[in-house]
Structure formats: C-alpha cells, structure tokens
Amino acid sequence: MSDQLILTPNINGGDDFYAELLATHEGLSKPQSDALNARLVLVLANHVGNRAILTQALAAAALTQTPEE
C-alpha cells in the first residue's frame, strides 16, 4: 500500500456518493449531524489505518498543505 494520500479523483460515481452523504444527514438536527460527521471521520480513519496517510489527510483537510506539482 502506498504511503501517499490520494488527492486526485478516486470515487466511482462521485455524484452518487455526494447525494448519499447528504441523504444520510437528512432530517437530522445540527448536533445530530455534527455527531454523525465525527463518527464518519473515525470510521473512515480506521479503514485507512495508515498513520502517515492519516497525517497527510489531516493536513489536506486543514488546507495547510502546499499544492504539489
């Protein structure tokens, strides 16, 4: 497995995924949605597992990473 975070398009059916993400939040209050997002982050992080990639993902999400060539 590569130690490099994927930052190019990688989801098959991106629009479907995005719609599913929104649908999962539908009808939830703001606190419920926030809690769901927090759980989602943890579930995905565990799936990734790789500590180096997680660190890169945190930096990418924080928008502090300088764009790569």
Added chain:
Amino acid sequence: MKKIFEVPMYPYARHADQDAAAPVRHKVIVIGAGPVGLGAAIDLAQQGVEVVVLDDNDKVSFGSRAICFAKRPLEILDRLGCGTPMVDKGVQWNVGKVFFDERPVYDFNLLSEDGHQFPAFINLQQYYFEEYMVNRVREMQAEGMPIEIRGRNKVSAIGTHPDHVTLEIDTPEGSYNLEADWLIACDGAGSPARTMLGKDFVGRVFEDNFLIADVVMEADFPTERWFWFDPPFNKGQSALLHKQPDNVWRIDLQLGWDIDKEREKRPENVIPRLKAMLGDDVEFELEWVSIYTFQCRRMEQFRHDRVLFAGDAAHQVSPFGARGANSGLQDTDNLGWKLKLVIDGKAPESLLDSYDTERVYGADENILNSSRSTDFITPKSDMSRLLRDAVLDLSEHHEFARPLVNSGRLSVPCTYDGSTLNSADALSGPDRTRPGSACPDVLLGDGYLLPKLAGRFTLLTIDAEAPEVIEEAGITVTRLALSVKDDKSLALKQRYLGDCETGVYLIRPDQHVAARRPSFDENQFRAAIRRATGQE
C-alpha cells in the same frame, strides 16, 4: 476503632543527634516517609548504605490516596522485602467496564500474561502500603540494618555544598542541624524541599476538579473497574468506582472547574452525590474525602548536585493510569544501585546524571499518557467533546473504536530507549527485551526469574557459554545460566530469544537490560559493563 492512619507509626522521639555539639553527618538523608521515600531508604539500607528518613508527620497516609499498584512496582517491592503482604492484602482485578450515559458500552479484560509472579494490578489503600513498608523498616532494624525514621522532624532549611548538604530540622523540642553526603527529596507534589532550593515545577494544570471519596459499604458490585462518561447521576462529567480491601470503595466524581472546594468536601454535599450514584437504599459510611485538581508537571532536572528528587516531588501526573506512586518507585529503583556505586567509589558521580535522564524520560512518557487520558475524560472544547462522544458511541457497536476509549492508560514500565547506559542491540530478539527494557518475568522450573536477577549485575545466558563471574572496572557480574529446555511454557524463549537460538543479556541491578548479544563476546561485554556504570 481508630483507623490505621490515625495511629502514630513513627512517633517523635528525641535522638542523640539533637544533643550533639556539632551537626552529625549521615551518608544519606531522605525527606518524606511516603511510598517513595521509604522505597528509597529500604533499597539503600538493604545495600548497607546508612540512611535516615525525616518526616514532618508521624502517621501513614491520611486516607487511601494512591490505590492502584501495578506489576512492576510490586516486583520492585518484592526485592525490597514487602511485595508479598501487599499482594496478600490487595484486591486483584482484571475486568474494566465502560459506561456512556446510561449504557454499558464495552468491557475489557487485562488478560494477564502467564508466568509472572505478580498480578497486573492490585488495589490497596496507600495507608496499608505505607504500613507494610514501615513494618519492613522495623524488621530491617531488628536485623541491625542501618535505617531509621524520625517522625515530626520537619526540614526547614537546606544548604547545598559541593560535597554535602546541610539541613535545619524543626521538632516538637526545638530545632537541630544535620549534614548528609546525599539528600533524596521525596516530599510530595508540594515539595517544600523543591521550594527551599528555588527549583521550578513546570507543566500544565487541567481546569477540572475531582471529588475523591472512599466509602465503606457492603455492596455486591463485582471486583471490576467501572468508569462512566457522562452518567445520569453526574451529568456532563465522569465517574469511577473501584474496589479496595475491607469493603472500601473508591469513588471519583468529576466536578468541573468553577466550584467551591471547601463546600463540596462537606459531608452534607458529598452524601447526596454518592446517593445519586449508588442508590438511596445503599448503606455506606464515608471514610475519607478529598478534592483533586489534575496537574501534569515536572522539574526540569531531578538531580541538583548532591540533592536528588524522586516521586511526586520531581513529577506530578493526573491519576487515572496508576502513574504516581508507581513511577515514584521506579525512580528509587533506578537511583538505588547507582547511588550505592557512587558512594562506594565504584562509579563516577556522573552516573547519577543517568538517573536524571532516564527518569525524566519516564516522567515525560507518564505525563504524555496522563495528559491524553485527561483530555479524553474531560474534553475542553465543543469539538473535543463531539469526537470523544463519537468514539464512545461507536465503541458500543464497533470493536475498532474501543482502543480509542481512554479512561486511563494503565501504567507499564518505561523502556529507557536511547539511554547512555545501553549498549547497541546486537540480538535480533524480541522488541520487549531490547536494551533499556525492564525484564519480563518467567516461571522457571525452580521459581520465578526476576528474584534471581535482583539487586546486582547479572549475565543471563540462554543456551550460551560464558564465564561464571566477570570482574570489570570494580563491578562484579555473576552469571545466571538458563536453557529454553528448562521452560516447558516456552515463555523464556518467546520473551528473551524470539527467533534466535541463543542469547546473552547483561542485566542491571534494577532488572533493566543493558546489553544483549547472541553469544558471549568478552570485549563487548566488558565495554557494556563500563558503559552501564557510567565509566565509558
């Protein structure tokens, strides 16, 4: 009936030193007769070093205070001659339960590894712990060993000199002066010795308070550690229930930051909180109540020339991990043999600098773990609470989240990676026994391994040849020859050889590994002995 902590164990008695024309010089003076001070004193006196313990009080710990003692300190106490009574009296436990709101979210089992003389943890009130140590001191005195405790001897001034320390001591009959070649300050988190020497104590205070109550009750809760996040009886906070001997139960209730400590400690305010937790129909008696503010701090250096700091005086951590008294005993375990060698002129004074570096390393590890537990238990921002609660909710349904739940990472011994006393690892053996590690125990045909390694340098050979005795730079190293064939459980092989066929270990008097190689190489091991004693 009076509690053990209400009876003077070492009452004030006038000593001839108080009538001496000039201050009497002692080899070592220890300030503080708590677990750490007594541990230091017993260790040194067992090695024949004359030691006087001064304490401003005359009784054991008031209230239970430290209650959770881990395997490594019990192994150290065994070498000090008081491990067995503690294990006999203590409550052993293996199971922890975690609750979130009203729901049990998961259980854990410490799953103690086989082949260890001592359990992973016992719960024992600090007053019993200290009582057994004082009993050990009395036993040693009866055998003529050079140790004494002076109660109600309060150190009021400390003077430092290149080759000794002077002390001014207040007693009920006035003050007197003493001198010591070496001073070990084990006078607790508020260490007056530290203040007198003007040393810093830097770190982080967590803005939270915990009510700590010991209640005596006949209850049918199992012998388990129960931890609640955000329970209905202490909304938005946390709680802990843990069993001690004699039907005493430890209850910790998080109270938050903005409270009136004196008011919260009054029984009329404590009892309703406990009833809300235990139920109205449970009969209990309050034994002791305290309020604790979490702090993680340490001195920059634990050695200041002839003054050595140990235990809470040197470093303080939040509870919930059993890292206070437990790490203090690892301090004295690290210090005892080094100070003995220096006093005997067999090692340079600079060997004591390794006490500083190794135990600062240990303290930083404890502070890191303890700070992380505290951040999980008492989230300080909306987002940290959101993530914490997400972990707890997930832990009820999915195994992956359970290791992220942090209600205290329970104390394990520190491995002194990178210590200048270590020789480079030359055996491709198990990680857990790399240089710097505390030796794991193994049950051999004729008893446990650790007592065979106690208190002296040992050359442990496993299916390898070596001389029975090596003398190097004033240090005598004796061989302990073992074979994997002697251990049907294969624990010796798993813990010390891994995939290797043979191994030779140089083990320090504190049972930490100094060097290891597949076979005996005389030059390499002689160098390792010099290095492990600060002579190279």
